[in-house]
Amino acid sequence: MAEKVVTLYIDDTSVRLLVTSGKRIRKWADLPLEPGLVKNGVVMKQEEVAARIRQLFNIRKVNSNRVVLGVSGLQCLTRPMLLPQLPRDMLEEAVVREAKRVLPVSPDQLYLKWQSIPAPEGKIQVFLVAVPRTAVDALFNTLQLTGLKTDLMDLKPMLLARMVKDTMGIIVDVQPTEFDVVVMAEGIPQPIRTVRFPNKASSWTERTALIKDDVSRTIEFYNTNNPEMPLAATLPVWVSGELANEVEQCQVLSDALSRPVLPLPPPLESPDGLDSSRYIANMGLTLKKIAPTNSSGLLVSELNILPLVYQPEPISLTRILAVPSAVIAVGILLLLGLMIQNTSADIAEIREQVNTTNQLLQQRTAQRQTYSATIDGLNQKIANAETSGGNFALAVSNLETQSHKVNGDLEVTVSLLPETVSLTSISYSNNTLTIKGNASSEEDVLSYLKELEATERFSHITITNFRRTAVDSNDFTIILGMGD
16 A cells, blocks of 8 residues: 655745655645745744644645655755764764854754765765754744644755756756755755845846846856866756746746756656646655655755654653563562462472572672673773774864864854855965955945954955956955965
């Protein structure tokens, strides 16, 4: 019998439900959310959103309380991270330490999940997904109000990457208030961007122009950081969501990017009346549940971003044995009662039992001595491991001291960045930081320079390139001397 899967996707504008049996779509429904119920991926009014979810289940007569959950990529961070070869028991600490170093947000404010991926010899590489705690906690408080439970959750950009069969691909999904851009290289999504549309971008002409600019910058950013493996000019852009139904705008985007722009094929057969492009995230959730690999080019297809704190508790062996243990205990008590009441018990038999017990006690004493020797050996191994861990921690501390200055300067250049200025690449060489970016105007760049100068962290600041590329779009290059 085919597995029934109930998927639920929530973003700022709607809640979407899809029920499948195997790969056959049985039910679907979509309820819009009023502005303010969910904002930037965070459920702001939990009881009202919970009511919408219950309404959705009632409309389609879905009686399951288990769902597979999908969420928007807004405010979520993803990154492949390369680490030195480490013992498995030290990997979690190393991942958290590296996340603290490279992510712009403290790991204390995030739920971190990762999966190991292929790495160069002598190294360990993981793909990290970081989701804001506030967004996840609000979502699961809402889910609790509905009585629904889940053991699987994923981001929409990761679900989109699952749809591409090749290890290389560019995917763009467009929704009413946001769009996703995913570049997948060698089976790893890098980078992933989820961008909100400005309120003023209401026409398709304006939205397509914004999508084109962001896709171009994302491709340029990837190519700059991967000169040995740039994206081929013939690599198509796969589109889904609202853009998939706009043939004219797809052609405009194709002409602007000089690449083929094609609708992303739905992974499940769509019944009559279903707009598959609107339920593309739900379909990805279905595949993730019933076929984690699914011959996809995605190397991190089995990653479940559901935080451990919200994962179902495993069945306890203690609970399983509780009932038969109680029965055994009652039986023993009854037996003891009978023995006490039986005053005619044979004294010789009791003495034999005592002798047997003494023999068992001697055996247990010998076993205890053996266990003590084993424990001493294990304690010695633990001491050796702790010594190795201390040496590793000292080496990491030295590396952190050496890189503190560079990290501090990088943090300043990013934290002072105005909203109207975006960076396309940052490189460091010979005590010099080179940043490239795009700004709406020359005044925005000069304002950014003044902010950098005010920090007094840099020995010199030089603009080596300023070039207008379009209306309200200028490329620039700035050289920052790092000082002593």
